[in-house]
Amino acid sequence: MQHNWSRYLRLIFGFLIASTGVGLFFGQPLLGLLAGLVVYLAWTLVQARKLYQWLANPSATDGAPESLGMWGDIFDGLHRLNQGHLRSRDRLLAQINRVQESTNAMRDGVIMTDSRGAMEWWNGSAEYLLGFQRRSDRGQFIHNLIRTPAFKTYFDARDYREPLDITSPAKPHIHLQIQISLFGDDDRLIVAKDVTRLFQLEQMRRDFVGNVSHEMRTPLTVISGYLETLVDNANDLPPKWRRAIVTMAQQASRMEALITDLILLSKIETGEQSMADSVTDVHSLITQISNDAKALSGEQNHEIQLDIGERRLLRGDESQIRSAFSNLIFNAVKYTPAGGRIAVCWHTDRTGAHLSVRDTGIGIDPVHIPRLTERFYRADPSRHKETGGTGLGLAIVKHVLLNHDGNLEIKSRIGDGSEFICHFPRERLAERPPEPQPTN
Ligand code: ADP
Numbered sequence: 001m002q003h004n005w006s007r008y009l010r011l012i013f014g015f016l017i018a019s020t021g022v023g024l025f026f027g028q029p030l031l032g033l034l035a036g037l038v039v040y041l042a043w044t045l046v047q048a049r050k051l052y053q054w055l056a057n058p059s060a061t062d063g064a065p066e067s068l069g070m071w072g073d074i075f076d077g078l079h080r081l082n083q084g085h086l087r088s089r090d091r092l093l094a095q096i097n098r099v100q101e102s103t104n105a106m107r108d109g110v111i112m113t114d115s116r117g118a119m120e121w122w123n124g125s126a127e128y129l130l131g132f133q134r135r136s137d138r139g140q141f142i143h144n145l146i147r148t149p150a151f152k153t154y155f156d157a158r159d160y161r162e163p164l165d166i167t168s169p170a171k172p173h174i175h176l177q178i179q180i181s182l183f184g185d186d187d188r189l190i191v192a193k194d195v196t197r198l199f200q201l202e203q204m205r206r207d208f209v210g211n212v213s214h215e216m217r218t219p220l221t222v223i224s225g226y227l228e229t230l231v232d233n234a235n236d237l238p239p240k241w242r243r244a245i246v247t248m249a250q251q252a253s254r255m256e257a258l259i260t261d262l263i264l265l266s267k268i269e270t271g272e273q274s275m276a277d278s279v280t281d282v283h284s285l286i287t288q289i290s291n292d293a294k295a296l297s298g299e300q301n302h303e304i305q306l307d308i309g310e311r312r313l314l315r316g317d318e319s320q321i322r323s324a325f326s327n328l329i330f331n332a333v334k335y336t337p338a339g340g341r342i343a344v345c346w347h348t349d350r351t352g353a354h355l356s357v358r359d360t361g362i363g364i365d366p367v368h369i370p371r372l373t374e375r376f377y378r379a380d381p382s383r384h385k386e387t388g389g390t391g392l393g394l395a396i397v398k399h400v401l402l403n404h405d406g407n408l409e410i411k412s413r414i415g416d417g418s419e420f421i422c423h424f425p426r427e428r429l430a431e432r433p434p435e436p437q438p439t440n
Pocket of ligand 1: 327331332335336359361362363364372377378379380387388389390391392393394395418
């Protein structure tokens with residue numbers, strides 16, 4: 001190019017010298033130079049016009065305009081540059097199409113929004129699962145299309161470690177699991193997975209456990225009723241039967257306790273039990289439970305201390321809250337040797353309300369703590385016969401707290417006692433006691 005450039009300069013100067021020479025021949029060298037400059041300027045303007053027209057509409061001509069010398073080189077260079085751009089644009093478009101095709105082929109709904117939730121792009125499955133319309137919904141806020149309050153809270157919270165389960169706004173029989181990832185400039189990539197089958201299986205499992213427990217309750221009540229009568233009249237029985245009858249009566253009452261807990265758990269899980277939004281006076285509830293705990297402790301003489309803060313009103317289902325608190329307080333009695341201390345403390349702070357049940361009992365190896373709330377999980381399986389527990393207590397506590405937007409914290413070390421803390425959010429605290437029900 002450098003080589004061509006000096007050649008073109010030489011040509012221009014040669015042309016101007018020649019035109020001056022012609023002028024000199026006619027005795028007017030300056031006029032000759034001027035005529036040469038005017039001719040060169042006119043030619044340059046013609047080429048600039050060609051360039052201007054080509055740039056304004058490159059697709060009108062097939063390739064770059066024809067020209068000579070320096071202008072020919074400029075046109076060829078620009079043409080090559082343009083071709084390169086077109087090729088890389090086509091390559092990029094092909095890649096974008098491929099990504100879009102593959103995302104469209106996905107069974108999961110994929111949606112891209114900006115940080116405020118304005119929808120930029122979504123695939124075919126999102127249209128099917130969530131009922132979005134390709135033409136009208138672009139740029140709409142996703143909260144206007146998925147109106148579930150839990151979705152808005154999840155979207156705004158920016159904590160996407162756990163997925164969110166919702167029902168589809170367009171097809172209520174479809175259950176979706178929503179997972180959000182942040183990308184780019186605080187934009188969101190939302191993936192909606194159809195988990196209807198899994199949801200139905202889980203529902204079937206819960207219904208099955210609930211139904212079986214219900215069906216077993218009646219025959220078991222009859223059996224334990226007869227056994228109790230036999231135990232009451234044990235003295236009339238032949239001695240070899242006495243022990244057998246007493247053991248059978250004990251096992252029957254364990255099975256009854258188990259079935260009662262299974263039914264309760266399945267009701268709490270399925271939401272069958274109405275989540276009555278009554279207001280519970282925690283002070284009187286804990287006092288009643290601690291009296292029952294003293295009865296349970298009996299001759300073991302546990303010392304039960306209560307420390308209940310000023311704000312005592314909790315919004316929620318009283319019978320569920322009672323089950324949760326009594327499971328924790330009774331566990332403290334069961335897993336604390338005779339004479340031990342149990343401290344029950346209810347306090348509130350900026351984050352919400354907290355019930356702590358601390359004991360000086362046998363403690364739990366920290367390896368078991370993450371699994372303690374699973375059904376039938378026991379830290380020390382050899383002890384459960386002594387305590388007579390069902391293995392469902394902490395599972396019940398966990399589900400009750402989930403129903404009340406709370407969570408359970410467990411702190412314990414073997415031999416150091418344990419502390420179980422129920423955390424409730426601030427919104428669960430109430431200011432005024434429940435209105436007295438009118439009596440007719
Ligand atoms: P269980 O009916 O066996 O008590 P839970 O679900 O109430 O069932 O408790 C699960 C397990 O957690 C218990 O088997 C026990 O090993 C452990 N655990 C619960 N509470 C305590 C406690 N206060 N101290 C020590 N271990 C406890």
